[in-house]
Amino acid sequence: MFRPLALAAILATLGITSPVLADDDYMPPVRHGATAKECGECHMAFQPALLPAGAWHRLMAGLDDHFGENASLPPETAADIEAYLVAGARRRGDPEVIRITEQRWWRHEHDFSPQRLARAGAAGPSDCLACHKGAEQGYYEDD
Ligand code: HEC
Ligand code: HEC
Numbered sequence: 001m002f003r004p005l006a007l008a009a010i011l012a013t014l015g016i017t018s019p020v021l022a023d024d025d026y027m028p029p030v031r032h033g034a035t036a037k038e039c040g041e042c043h044m045a046f047q048p049a050l051l052p053a054g055a056w057h058r059l060m061a062g063l064d065d066h067f068g069e070n071a072s073l074p075p076e077t078a079a080d081i082e083a084y085l086v087a088g089a090r091r092r093g094d095p096e097v098i099r100i101t102e103q104r105w106w107r108h109e110h111d112f113s114p115q116r117l118a119r120a121g122a123a124g125p126s127d128c129l130a131c132h133k134g135a136e137q138g139y140y141e142d143d
Contacts, residue, residue, distance in 0.1 A: 029138040032084040044129055048088030054095020056085040101125040
C-alpha cells in the first residue's frame with residue numbers, strides 16, 4: 001500500500017523533501033527558529049514551499065513595507081530567514097507575485113465566495129488556519 005502523505009512526512013523528518021510529494025497536500029513545516037519567531041508573529045509562519053524562490057527574494061526585499069506593516073529585521077536575521085525560505089521554495093510559480101493567495105496554483109485549489117470565508121470564520125484568504133487545522137504542521141488535505 002502506498003500512502004504518499006505518510007511517506008512525505010517520513011521523508012520530511014529525515015530532512016528529505018521529495019520533488020513529487022512536496023506538492024500540494026503536505027508542505028514541510030517551518031523548522032527554523034528565526035523564521036518561526038519573526039514570521040509567525042502576525043500570522044502563521046508560512047512554509048517555504050508555498051512560494052517560489054523569486055517571490056521570497058522579492059518579499060524579503062520589501063519588509064519595511066510588508067502589506068502596509070513595517071516588518072523590518074536586522075540584515076543578518078533577514079538574510080538567515082531568506083536563505084531558509086529560498087532553500088525550501090516551491091519549484092514552480094510566479095516570482096513577481098508575493099502573495100501565496102495570488103499564485104495560480106493556489107487560486108486553482110481555492111474557489112471560494114466571501115460567504116464561504118465568513119462561514120469558516122476566516123479573516124481572509126490568507127487565514128489558512130481557519131480552514132486547514134493542520135496548516136502549521138504542513139497538512140492541507142482537509143478543509
Ligand atoms: C508586523 C506584522 C507582520 C510580520 C512580522 C510579518 N508579516 Fe507577513 N503579513 C502581514 C500582513 C498584515 C499581511 C497581509 C495579510 C492579508 O492581507 O491577508 C501579511 C502577508 C504575508 C504574506 C502573503 C499572504 C497571502 O495573502 O498570500 C506572506 C507570504 C508573508 N506575509 C510572509 C511573511 C514573512 C516571510 C515574514 C517574516 C520575514 C512575515 N510575513 C512577517 C504582517 C506581518
Ligand atoms: C475558507 C477556507 C480556506 C482558506 C482560508 C484556505 N484554504 Fe486551502 N483549501 C480549502 C479547501 C476547501 C480546499 C480544497 C479541498 C481540499 O483539498 O481539502 C483547499 C485546498 C488547499 C490545498 C491543496 C490540498 C490538496 O489536497 O491538494 C492547499 C495546499 C491549500 N489549500 C493551502 C492553503 C493555504 C497555504 C492557505 C492560506 C494562505 C489556505 N489554503 C487557505 C479551504 C481553505
